[in-house]
Amino acid sequence: MGQVKLNEVAQAFGRWRAEKVGNEPLPESLWAQAVEAAREHGTTKTARLLRLNHSALKRRGDHEAGREEAAGA
Numbered sequence: 285m286g287q288v289k290l291n292e293v294a295q296a297f298g299r300w301r302a303e304k305v306g307n308e309p310l311p312e313s314l315w316a317q318a319v320e321a322a323r324e325h326g327t328t329k330t331a332r333l334l335r336l337n338h339s340a341l342k343r344r345g346d347h348e349a350g351r352e353e354a355a356g357a
Contacts, residue, residue: 288321290333297334319345 300314322330322345331338 288317288324290321290325290330293317293321293330294333315344316348319348 296317297314300311318330318334318336318341321334322341327338327342327345330336331341334341
């Protein structure tokens, strides 16, 4: 994804929140952007700005890192 601009990710989250219907789960594409942003900007800062659960974001980031390590082994 290259350098992640946290404000652009926040705008994408804002658009999704404005358009979602009911209790719709967060799309995987937005989770992926959040994980990438957290790698670059830190989990705490990213979770706070995107209004995500810190533990859930960290868990997803850890899961992604594990998959990348397994693929590279």
